[in-house]
């Protein structure tokens with residue numbers, strides 16, 4: 058009977074999900090053709106599907122394979138392991154310590170204490186062992202204790218907790234590099250407004266048996282299944298990052314467990330936080346706000362590299378590095394606003410014609426988007 062009910066619930070869920078996708082398919086979205094997973098087998102192979110990866114990218118080796126590969130247990134989940142991923146930001150380290158040293162021991166002690174009380178009461182005061190119950194109804198001392206002790210425990214937790222909360226919303230300091238993450242159904246696109254405003258698109262890499270001939274598929278060098286992306290977000294180590302999120306369609310959430318970051322990406326709105334990555338490495342995260350049929354297939358891969366390598370990557374993408382020491386105080390335009398990335402790009406190109414600025418070509422990264430059928434040059438964030 059329970060199984061039958063479970064079956065019914067699953068069937069109803071699937072039916073609803075089907076209705077949802079049917080609705081999306083009617084929209085004139087560039088994703089519409091790529092949305093159903095099964096469609097990839099029949100999708101026509103576009104001309105750039107077989108194009109080699111950009112050879113001038115410092116992220117890629119000579120054969121086009123990623124230079125940085127995932128380390129076991131770092132920046133990704135591990136089979137059968139409990140707990141929080143190793144943290145590489147200050148807030149993350151503090152939160153990890155708070156979880157392991159305060160919250161978890163406290164929860165364990167309280168649970169064991171309450172369970173022991175319950176067992177003791179059930180055994181000691183059961184009818185057979187205690188035929189004539191006491192009529193005691195008040196005990197001032199015990200009542201004061203069971204009010205005061207929980208209050209003190211909560212205050213002890215609240216002090217570090219509120220500190221962490223405020224640290225998570227601390228604005229980025231001067232000299233921060235801005236990363237603007239834009240959620241799309243169902244992939245992420247990124248803009249680097251402090252670096253010439255170039256844009257990259259990151260799609261999940263499919264498995265070998267899910268792509269057509271000649272299309273790019275995931276290898277172990279790219280990262281774990283469902284977490285590896287075709288283009289990684291590259292960020293410098295030791296430099297404050299201002300993360301700004303927004304969305305093109307529905308609410309997504311940019312979540313990176315190793316950075317202690319989870320920031321909702323809301324259409325028509327900019328959310329902001331900041332962090333500094335302390336260790337080079339490859340870190341994986343996922344969209345963490347239920348955003349539709351392919352919610353589970355829009356991973357995030359961040360490659361944290363030394364600042365010099367970041368600068369090389371920015372130049373390879375056609376971007377520029379901000380003047381050292383100059384605060385990054387650029388006003389980030391709302392999506393669709395007059396000063397959005399494309400408009401700024403025009404401005405930069407005009408500067409290049411007259412000023413000493415170099416490498417201001419803002420041609421978006423051309424990467425083999427054919428494998429995922431997403432547009433290489435989207436209108437994301439416009």
Ligand SMILES: [Cu+2]
Pocket residue numbers: 240308309310344345346347348352355
């Ligand atoms: Cu999403």
